[in-house]
Amino acid sequence: MLRFLKVLTVVTMFVLGGHIAHAGQYELGREALPKEVAAWDIDVRPDGTGLPVGSGSVIDGEEIFLDQCAACHGDFAEGLDRWPVLAGGHGTLASENPVKTVGSYWPYLSTAYDYIYRAMPFGNAQSLSPDDVYAVLAYILNMNELADDEFVLSNKNFLDIRLPNEANFFADVRPDTPSISEVAPCMVNCKESVEITMHARVIDVTPDDEPGAGTE
Amino acid sequence: MTERTTDTSRRGFLTGSLAAAGGLVAVAGAKAATPDPAITDVQEWNQYLGAGVDDRPYGVPSPHESNVKRRHVEWLTASRESSVNFTPIHDLDGFITPNGLCFERHHAGIAEVDPGKHRLMINGLVDRELVFTMNDLKRFPRMNRFYFLECAANSGMEWRGAQLNGCQFTHGMIHCVQYSGVSLRTILDEAGLKTSAKWIMPEGADASGMNRSVPIEKALDDCMIAFAMNGEALRPEQGYPLRLVVPGWEGNMWVKWLRRIEVGDEPWHAREETSKYTDLMEDGRARRFTWIMDAKSIITNPSPQAPMLHRGHNVLSGLAWSGRGRIDRVDVTLDGGKNWITADLQGPVLPQCLTRFYLNFEWNGEPLLVQSRAIDETGYLQPTKDELRSVRGTNSIYHNNGIQTWHVRDNGEVENVEIS
Numbered sequence: 001m002l003r004f005l006k007v008l009t010v011v012t013m014f015v016l017g018g019h020i021a022h023a024g025q026y027e028l029g030r031e032a033l034p035k036e037v038a039a040w041d042i043d044v045r046p047d048g049t050g051l052p053v054g055s056g057s058v059i060d061g062e063e064i065f066l067d068q069c070a071a072c073h074g075d076f077a078e079g080l081d082r083w084p085v086l087a088g089g090h091g092t093l094a095s096e097n098p099v100k101t102v103g104s105y106w107p108y109l110s111t112a113y114d115y116i117y118r119a120m121p122f123g124n125a126q127s128l129s130p131d132d133v134y135a136v137l138a139y140i141l142n143m144n145e146l147a148d149d150e151f152v153l154s155n156k157n158f159l160d161i162r163l164p165n166e167a168n169f170f171a172d173v174r175p176d177t178p179s180i181s182e183v184a185p186c187m188v189n190c191k192e193s194v195e196i197t198m199h200a201r202v203i204d205v206t207p208d209d210e211p212g213a214g215t216e
Numbered sequence: 217m218t219e220r221t222t223d224t225s226r227r228g229f230l231t232g233s234l235a236a237a238g239g240l241v242a243v244a245g246a247k248a249a250t251p252d253p254a255i256t257d258v259q260e261w262n263q264y265l266g267a268g269v270d271d272r273p274y275g276v277p278s279p280h281e282s283n284v285k286r287r288h289v290e291w292l293t294a295s296r297e298s299s300v301n302f303t304p305i306h307d308l309d310g311f312i313t314p315n316g317l318c319f320e321r322h323h324a325g326i327a328e329v330d331p332g333k334h335r336l337m338i339n340g341l342v343d344r345e346l347v348f349t350m351n352d353l354k355r356f357p358r359m360n361r362f363y364f365l366e367c368a369a370n371s372g373m374e375w376r377g378a379q380l381n382g383c384q385f386t387h388g389m390i391h392c393v394q395y396s397g398v399s400l401r402t403i404l405d406e407a408g409l410k411t412s413a414k415w416i417m418p419e420g421a422d423a424s425g426m427n428r429s430v431p432i433e434k435a436l437d438d439c440m441i442a443f444a445m446n447g448e449a450l451r452p453e454q455g456y457p458l459r460l461v462v463p464g465w466e467g468n469m470w471v472k473w474l475r476r477i478e479v480g481d482e483p484w485h486a487r488e489e490t491s492k493y494t495d496l497m498e499d500g501r502a503r504r505f506t507w508i509m510d511a512k513s514i515i516t517n518p519s520p521q522a523p524m525l526h527r528g529h530n531v532l533s534g535l536a537w538s539g540r541g542r543i544d545r546v547d548v549t550l551d552g553g554k555n556w557i558t559a560d561l562q563g564p565v566l567p568q569c570l571t572r573f574y575l576n577f578e579w580n581g582e583p584l585l586v587q588s589r590a591i592d593e594t595g596y597l598q599p600t601k602d603e604l605r606s607v608r609g610t611n612s613i614y615h616n617n618g619i620q621t622w623h624v625r626d627n628g629e630v631e632n633v634e635i636s
Binding site (some may be wrong): 022023024025026028029030031032036037040041042043044045046047049072081082083093094098100102105106107108110111112114115118119122123125126168169170171172173174175176177178179180181183185186187188189190191192193194195196197198199200201203205206207209 | 288290338345352353356377381405424427478482484486491494498499502503505508552553594595597599607611615623
C-alpha cells in the first residue's frame with residue numbers, strides 16, 4: 001500500500017510538474033509554445049486586436065507600393081487588367097458597374113492590414129515588415145482621398161480611421177423568396193405562352209477546347 | 217460577337233456524334249440494313265493480350281474518356297494561381313465526384329505541403345493552446361460523411377442573363393465526395409473552449425493564408441477536419457493533407473491546407489468575408505455572412521455540352537442539393553414551365569449532399585425548353601432567376617440558385633437561354 005502511494009505521488013508530480021500538463025480527453029497533441037503561437041498568430045481584427053507596433057507614412061508607402069504592388073494594382077491603386085482596383089469607386093455601389101475598392105466598399109481598415117500582411121505581395125506573402133504594411137495602407141488611404149499627403153499610419157492612430165462604407169453591411173436575410181408553404185408550386189397549365197428572351201450564344205464567351213479558337 | 221452554329225466546348229466530339237447518328241438525330245426502332253462491323257469484325261482487344269497488372273499502379277480513365285476533364289474560363293480571372301475551374305458535371309453520373317474532377321479554386325496556387333511538416337494549431341480562447349501532427353489527428357475518433365461543396369459564386373456569371381453555354385461553366389463550381397476525418401467539436405473540446413468563445417478562424421497554410429470567421433454554433437454542430445476524400449488522402453488541389461468541412465455552407469469557408477484555428481469572441485471580418493463573399497444589393501448596401509447554400513438543381517443531360525442524340529425514349533438526368541438539408545422533390549418541365557413532372561430521386565438522398573434525379577421521357581424531335589426546380593425538406597422552393605433579381609438586383613455575384621433553362625433544338629443541340 002505504501003509503495004503504491006509512493007508511485008502515485010511520483011506520477012502525480014511528474015504530470016503536474018512536467019511537460020504533459022495537457023488534460024484533454026484523449027491527451028493527443030501537445031501544448032503550443034508561446035513562440036510558436038506568436039509565429040502563426042498574425043490575424044488582425046477591427047477592434048485592433050493583433051495589430052503589431054509600427055508606423056508608416058504615405059511617402060514611404062508610395063515607394064513600397066510602386067516597387068511591390070503597382071505591377072498589378074497600378075501606380076495609383078487603380079488596378080491593371082483584371083487585378084483588383086484598390087482606390088476610387090466612391091458612389092458607384094448602387095450603379096450598373098459597382099467598383100468595390102478599399103475606400104468605396106471595404107468596411108474595416110483592419111481587413112486590409114490582415115490581408116496585405118498574410119497574402120501580399122502576390123507570390124511573396126508575409127515578406128513586408130509591420131512598418132511596410134502601415135506605409136502601404138497609408139498610401140492606399142491617400143489614393144482613396146481618405147488621408148492627406150503628410151499622413152502617417154501607426155498602431156496608435158489605427159482605430160481613428162473609419163472607412164466610409166462600414167455602416168452599409170447587414171446580416172443575411174435569406175430565405176428571401178417564397179417557400180412552398182407560402183406559394184404551392186404550379187404543376188399543370190401554369191402559363192399560356194413561353195418566349196425565349198435571351199440566348200447565351202449571342203454573347204459567345206464560352207471557352208472552346210480547340211486551340212486558337214478565341215472566345216472573347 | 218459572331219454567331220456560331222454551336223458554342224459547345226466539345227464541338228468536334230459533338231459533330232462526330234451527330235454525324236454518326238445519321239446526320240440528324242437518330243430515329244428509334246430502325247432496322248439494320250447491313251451487319252454491324254462492331255460485331256462481325258474481330259477487334260484487337262478480342263484477340264491480343266492487354267497490359268498486365270501494375271501497368272497502371274494508380275489507375276487512370278480510358279483514353280476514350282479524355283474529354284472528361286476540368287475546364288476553366290480564361291477571361292474570368294487575372295491569373296491561374298488565383299482562379300477557378302469547373303467540374304464536368306455533364307459527364308458524370310450518380311452523386312459522387314471523382315477526386316481528380318473536383319473543381320479547383322485557389323487563391324495562391326496549389327500548396328504542395330509535406331505532411332510530415334504539417335501542423336494544426338488551436339489557439340486563442342481555449343484552456344490549452346495545442347499543436348497536432350497529422351499522426352496525432354488520425355488517433356482521434358473518426359467519422360465519414362458525404363457532403364457537397366459549392367462555391368458561392370457558382371452561376372455568378374449568369375446574374376445579368378444567359379452567358380455561358382455548358383452546365384460545366386454555369387454550375388460546375390460544385391463537387392460531392394465522402395470525407396473521412398474528425399469532428400471539429402472533438403478537437404475543440406480537446407483544447408477546452410472558454411465560455412467567451414463565440415467564433416473560430418480557420419486559416420490555411422498556402423501563400424494566401426486563407427482565413428474566414430465561423431460562428432461557434434456551426435463549428436460545434438457538424439464541422440469536420442478531413443484528411444481523406446472518397447477513401448484516399450485529400451488531393452493537393454483540395455487541401456492535402458487537411459481541410460475544414462463546413463456542411464451546406466459556401467465553399468470558401470472550407471479552408472484548405474488547414475494549419476490553424478483561432479478561437480475568439482468576435483468575427484475577424486477577413487478580406488474573404490468583406491471585400492469578397494458579401495452580396496451587393498440594388499441600393500448599394502450589402503449582405504454579409506451569407507453562409508448557407510440554398511436549394512438548387514441543374515439538368516446535366518441534356519445540356520449544351522451533352523446534346524440530344526436520339527428521338528424516342530430518353531433519360532433526362534440532373535443534380536439537386538440544399539445546404540439546409542435533404543432534397544425532398546425535384547420537378548422537371550419540358551415545355552418552359554407550362555407543365556411540370558416530378559422526377560425520380562435515385563438514392564441515397566442525404567442531407568447537404570448532391571442528389572441525382574432522372575426523368576424518363578419520349579422525344580419526338582420538337583424543340584424543348586427544359587428546367588428543373590428543387591424543393592428541400594424545409595419547404596425551400598428553388599426560385600426563378602427573375603424572382604432573385606427582383607429581390608436582389610443583378611450586382612450580387614454570389615448565391616445565384618435560380619432555375620436554369622436549356623433550349624433543345626430540333627437537331628438536338630442545346631443552348632443556355634432565358635425565357636418569359
